[in-house]
Amino acid sequence: MAKTEKGCVDDLATLSELNEEIILQELQARYKQDVIYTYVGDILIALNPFKRLEIYHKNAAERYKMTQKSIQPPHIFAIADSAYQAMLGVGGASPKSQCCVISGESGAGKTESAKLLISQLVELSRGTSQLEQQILQVNPLLEAFGNAQTLMNDNSSRFGKYIQLKFQQGPWLLVLRFLNTFWKNPALYVKAVGRRTSTFSITCLLVSPLMNKTSMD
Ligand SMILES: Nc1ncnc2c1ncn2[C@@H]1O[C@H](COP(=O)(O)OP(=O)(O)OP(=O)(O)O)[C@@H](O)[C@H]1O
Ligand SMILES: [Mg+2]
Numbered sequence: 001m002a003k004t005e006k007g008c009v010d011d012l013a014t015l016s017e018l019n020e021e022i023i024l025q026e027l028q029a030r031y032k033q034d035v036i037y038t039y040v041g042d043i044l045i046a047l048n049p050f051k052r053l054e055i056y057h058k059n060a061a062e063r064y065k066m067t068q069k070s071i072q073p074p075h076i077f078a079i080a081d082s083a084y085q086a087m088l089g090v091g092g093a094s095p096k097s098q099c100c101v102i103s104g105e106s107g108a109g110k111t112e113s114a115k116l117l118i119s120q121l122v123e124l125s126r127g128t129s130q131l132e133q134q135i136l137q138v139n140p141l142l143e144a145f146g147n148a149q150t151l152m153n154d155n156s157s158r159f160g161k162y163i164q165l166k167f168q169q170g171p172w173l174l175v176l177r178f179l180n181t182f183w184k185n186p187a188l189y190v191k192a193v194g195r196r197t198s199t200f201s202i203t204c205l206l207v208s209p210l211m212n213k214t215s216m217d
Helices: 020-032 058-063 076-088 110-124 130-146 186-190 198-210
Strands: 037-040 043-046 159-168 172-183
Touching: 020 037, 043 076, 058 076, 058 110, 076 110, 110 159
Parallel strands: none
Antiparallel strands: 037 043, 159 172
């Protein structure tokens, strides 16, 4: 049987053999072709391209609306679409609330991914009203307050985030709630005081009374 060329497989779960080395080789081959998204079953692996790719424009958003995940190449918009369809109960399943978890190391692209995911969900819910657009604009404002420059990321989110979107029957986006949850690695960032931006200092000053003495030292 002919071997599939490296980087051509959209869903690594379909490979007959899967281990860390194979995963890394496949991801590297795709990354070299500016293909940053890859599935492993229901999970989407997103690599940070560190440059603007032409894959988030209006046409792309349209292509990933109410479609089947396997028809289009892997994309964060497809995850939004799957979650949205599952929430509505498209295809006969009962409608259910959905949860998407975005994780990765600092600078991996979690905040960017969350932004893209929400913008596609708004797009899917036909949320074009001024209110919905304004809701989307709140995120950068909250990020600006909680963010700091670190060695890993010029614009690092210092808080984990829980973002809740509620849809009314329609279904239109009704409300979007942001909640800063935990503070990430306090000790690590306090060590960086003096080299960091004023945003960092504000965050540090506000949260420092909550930290224990050892991590401030
Ligand atoms: N899909 C993308 N396309 C283009 N640039 C991206 C993408 N994802 C991330 N980046 C770039 O990488 C930078 C870091 O990404 P981001 O702030 O999302 O990381 P993060 O995972 O949220 O990090 P932290 O945990 O430190 O907050 C962004 O400011 C952006 O310049
Ligand atoms: Mg972030």
